[in-house]
Amino acid sequence: MEIKRESEQNRLLRILILEQLREFSAISCASLDSIQDVSMLPDTMPEHLPEYMQKSWKLRANPCIYLPWAKSVFSFAVSYSKLPDASNDVPLARTDELAGLVSAYALKKLDYHNVLTGRIAKFADSLSEIAGRKLRCEICVDSKPVAEKPLAFHSGLGIIGHNSCLRIPGLGSSIFLGELFTDLQTANLSFPPHAKGEMRDCSECGLCVRNCPSEAIANRTVDRSLCISAITMEKKGELAADEKRRIGRWIFGCDYCVSSCPDSDLPPPFKLDLEWLLFSSNAEITSAFKGLAISYASPAKLRRNAVAVLENIGERESLNLLKKYLDSSHS
Numbered sequence: 001m002e003i004k005r006e007s008e009q010n011r012l013l014r015i016l017i018l019e020q021l022r023e024f025s026a027i028s029c030a031s032l033d034s035i036q037d038v039s040m041l042p043d044t045m046p047e048h049l050p051e052y053m054q055k056s057w058k059l060r061a062n063p064c065i066y067l068p069w070a071k072s073v074f075s076f077a078v079s080y081s082k083l084p085d086a087s088n089d090v091p092l093a094r095t096d097e098l099a100g101l102v103s104a105y106a107l108k109k110l111d112y113h114n115v116l117t118g119r120i121a122k123f124a125d126s127l128s129e130i131a132g133r134k135l136r137c138e139i140c141v142d143s144k145p146v147a148e149k150p151l152a153f154h155s156g157l158g159i160i161g162h163n164s165c166l167r168i169p170g171l172g173s174s175i176f177l178g179e180l181f182t183d184l185q186t187a188n189l190s191f192p193p194h195a196k197g198e199m200r201d202c203s204e205c206g207l208c209v210r211n212c213p214s215e216a217i218a219n220r221t222v223d224r225s226l227c228i229s230a231i232t233m234e235k236k237g238e239l240a241a242d243e244k245r246r247i248g249r250w251i252f253g254c255d256y257c258v259s260s261c262p263d264s265d266l267p268p269p270f271k272l273d274l275e276w277l278l279f280s281s282n283a284e285i286t287s288a289f290k291g292l293a294i295s296y297a298s299p300a301k302l303r304r305n306a307v308a309v310l311e312n313i314g315e316r317e318s319l320n321l322l323k324k325y326l327d328s329s330h331s
């Protein structure tokens with residue numbers, strides 16, 4: 001009788017997941033029993049991790065420590081094109097000499113943290129209906145100490161690509177991840193299903209390594225001290241001379257290792273008007289970036305990056321703008 005009820009639950013779960021592929025690009029679920037002895041992280045903590053990751057390193061190693069009541073985990077992936085378009089009025093640069101590059105997801109799409117959290121919450125409600133009780137749930141979208149990429153790998157969603165991102169056959173690396181932990185015991189499922197051999201190691205391709213302008217990728221890991229994305233988003237305080245040079249034209253993010261990954265659907269970066277960024281008030285910038293992922297960086301941090309970018313461009317128009325800004329900030 002119990003087995004019959006469980007198989008009916010799994011049948012309904014499959015139907016729910018297939019329906020939800022309208023909202024998500026891929027979904028997997030796994031019983032935590034099946035992965036509880038697997039450490040999600042290497043024994044030694046890599047250097048140059050942000051402080052919040054260092055503090056939660058031990059918790060991240062295994063979700064069973066952080067959420068002892070959880071019985072299963074769902075991993076969700078949404079590709080760039082499945083995120084809703086943003087309609088914010090953010091000014092595009094008139095010329096390349098006045099442009100700072102921003103990863104497209106951070107300005108052209110609504111903040112994926114909010115989008116995924118909302119979609120996963122609706123999924124959780126449907127799951128409770130299937131279970132016939134209000135399930136205990138925890139949703140994570142970069143918001144909790146969870147090693148989301150290894151977890152997605154172990155639950156069958158995709159593989160860890162050479163660029164250290166999760167890579168899903170047919171979707172590449174331009175995907176955003178979220179997790180749902182529940183106290184419902186589930187079967188191990190993954191949709192869309194992967195063909196035999198698709199989930200193999202991808203390192204023979206090597207495009208991400210060749211396209212990284214900072215030589216930050218080696219052995220399936222990214223050295224965050226060299227990574228433009230980490231420097232522009234996470235580095236606190238002033239940039240060192242090497243970091244200023246390294247970020248090139250980026251003021252937020254860097255996409256080369258993701259956009260060069262076969263099957264990724266990431267468009268070229270947004271070219272933000274640096275004159276607008278440097279001469280608008282904090283309130284104007286905060287208002288223009290409302291609901292976008294770029295809002296995680298303060299106006300001060302973006303201006304810091306913009307100054308370095310104008311120096312790096314080094315053309316007449318960019319240096320004139322830089323001088324005008326430095327003169328105004330010292331007057």
Ligand code: SF4
Nearest residue numbers: 212227228254256257
């Ligand atoms: S985000 Fe940019 S700098 Fe960082 S590893 Fe990828 S390509 Fe290299």
Ligand code: SF4
Nearest residue numbers: 161202205206208261
């Ligand atoms: S670019 Fe190539 S090597 Fe890098 S993650 Fe994608 S498939 Fe793997």
